[in-house]
Structure formats: C-alpha cells, structure tokens
Amino acid sequence: MKLQDDRTEEQKKTHRTIVLGTDSFMSGWGEAGGGPSYAGWACEDGNINACESWVRGRGDMKRVRIVAGDYVPPSGKGHCHIYVYTDRRLGE
Numbered sequence: 693m694k695l696q697d698d699r700t701e702e703q704k705k706t707h708r709t710i711v712l713g714t715d716s717f718m719s720g721w722g723e724a725g726g727g728p729s730y731a732g733w734a735c736e737d738g739n740i741n742a743c744e745s746w747v748r749g750r751g752d753m754k755r756v757r758i759v760a761g762d763y764v765p766p767s768g769k770g771h772c773h774i775y776v777y778t779d780r781r782l783g784e
Contacts, residue, residue: 713753727769
C-alpha cells in the first residue's frame with residue numbers, strides 16, 4: 693500500500709483527524725495497482741463536521757469514516773492519499 697500524505701509536519705500537529713473514504717473511481721488502477729484507493733482529508737478539530745459532510749456528498753466516496761491523524765492503511769496492494777482539508781464554506 694502506497695501512502696501519500698500532503699500534510700507538512702506542522703499540519704500533522706493541527707490537522708489530527710482524517711475523514712477517509714474508499715474512492716470507487718480510482719480503485720483498481722493507477723496508483724492503486726489492482727487494490728483499493730483511499731482518499732482522506734485531514735482537518736482541524738473545528739472542521740470535522742463540515743469536512744465529513746463534504747466528503748459524504750461526493751459521488752465517488754464510499755465507506756466514509758473518521759480516523760485518527762496517525763492512520764496507517766492496511767498492507768497489500770493499493771493507494772492512500774491524505775489531502776489537507778480547507779473549509780470550503782469560507783472560500784479557501
């Protein structure tokens with residue numbers, strides 16, 4: 693499982709919660725190489741609900757769940773990409 697985390701070391705201290713989903717579009721090919729593709733958005737404590745609503749509203753995300761910021765994906769084939777969430781309601 694390939695893990696790509698876009699957070700800086702400082703953001704890992706402030707963005708301690710990840711809203712994670714299984715990407716139904718990217719699973720099985722590309723970086724996932726025959727395995728699942730997970731996409732997660734790391735967010736600050738005050739943005740968890742907004743982030744979760746946004747991820748659940750995406751048509752490509754299945755099995756949306758909240759995990760700790762030190763999440764380690766299961767071993768085996770696949771890809772997990774952690775993005776940094778910015779509150780879209782604020783136009784960021």
